[in-house]
Amino acid sequence: MLAEQAFDVSVGVLSTPPHSYLHEAPTGRAKYLTSGVAGSCHQPMCPSGSKWLAYGHSYAAAVRELLGEVLDLQKVWRSENTKEMERRGLIIRDEIPDWLRAHREAIAQALGVPPEKVGVEGRDATGRKSQIPWTRVYSTDRSPRSTTGWYVVYLFSASGDRVYLSLMQATTVWTDGEFKPRKAAALKSRVAWARPVVASQAAKREDLANAIQLNARTKVGRSYALGNVVAIEYMREALPDPEVLVEDLLYMASLLAAVYKAESAAPHLPGDIAPEVVEAEESASKAAGRRSARHPGQGFLLTGEERRAVESHSVHMASEHFKAQGWSVQDVGTKKPYDLHLSRGQETLRVEVKGTTSDGSQVILTRSEVEHQRKFAPSNALVIVHSITLDRAVEPAVATGGTLECISPWVIDDGNLTVVSYIYRSGI
16 A cells, blocks of 8 residues: 655776876654555565565564664674575565665655666675675765765674664775775764755654764774764664654755755765876777776766866966966967966966866876976966856856965976876788
C-alpha cells in the first residue's frame, strides 16, 4: 500500500622533451511517498525469496534489525572472512541495499534525479574485511565510484555501539592496488565548503552531528571522520522505528541534493583537480588515442568563453599589480611566448601569467613556456591569480576576485614539473 508522510526537500626511450607539464606551485521531518506491505512480500519492489520474511516483520521494518545485527557483528570483527564476517558482508552488500532500493523513487524525488540515476552500493572488504563497513546512496552521474563525489552513507562504528547516516565526501583514492586516505587538509577544506551550502536546511534539526566517532584503528577508517559534513547518530540500544529511518534517509538525501546543486554552479571545489589540469590531461589522452572518460569528481572543465574570461581577468590583475610598482607594462601574450613585458629604467621583466578558479597549487605550462622562461631567468616572473570567482549566471561569464601570487626571479625546478604527455619517435 502507499503510505504518505510529511516531506520537505527544501613510457620506451624518449627522444624529445615533454610537450606540456603540470607545475606544482526531530524536527524538520520529511514528507515522502514510499511503499510497504506489512507481513508479505508480493509487490514488485520486494525481491522474491529475500531474507526480509525471516525476521517476521514487514519488508520496511526489517532494516532496524539489519542495522542492529551489523553493529553486533562489529564486536567480533576480523580481517579474515569468518562466518560472522561473511554474514556481515551479506547484510552490507545485499540486504540493506535491497531495502534502500525499495525506496528508490522517494530518494530520487529528494535528490532531484530520475529513479534510474539513484545508485546504491555496499562494501565491507577490499581483499581483507574492512573495519568500518558502509552502504551508500548517491547519484550515478555525480558519484559513479565511492572514490569520487558526495553521497549519503551508513557508517558502522568499530566498537558496534553506533551507526551514522552521514553526508559524506569521497575520503579515499585507489592507488597502487589499494584504497588510501586523501590528504586531511583537502578533506577539511571540502567540508568547510559544504557546510554553509546545507546550513539553512540543517538548521531545521537539532540532532545533526558535525563530528562522528567510529573508533577506527585503520587509516581508511579514521579518514571518514574527516570527510563527514553532517550526520545523524543512532545508538545500538536506541535504533529508531523504520519510518523514522526512512524520514531521516530522505532528509539527508535532500541535503545531498543541495550539495550537488552547489557543486554544479561552482567553478572549482577545494580539493578538486584544477580545470586546466583536467583539460590538459584529457587533451593528452585524446591525442594519444586513449578511450578514458572523465567522471564528476575529477574537476569541471571551463568553456572557451569562461577560460577567456579567467585569462583576461588574471592578466588585468597582474598588469595593475606591476603598474602600482612603477613598471611600464605591455601585454604581449598574442605575439610572444609570455604574457607581459615590463620595463622600469634599465630593468626588464618577462612575465608568465596563469589564472585559475582553483587554489593555484597546480598550473599548466607548455614546453615552450618552460624553455623560454629558463632562458629569461633571472629577469622573469610567474604570476598566479588563483581562487578566481566565475559568475555563470550572466552571459558572457564574468570573472572577478582572486588572489595574486608573484614569484620573481622564477627558477623552474624539474622537481616541480610533472609530465603530462610525450612525443615518442618510434623509428618506423
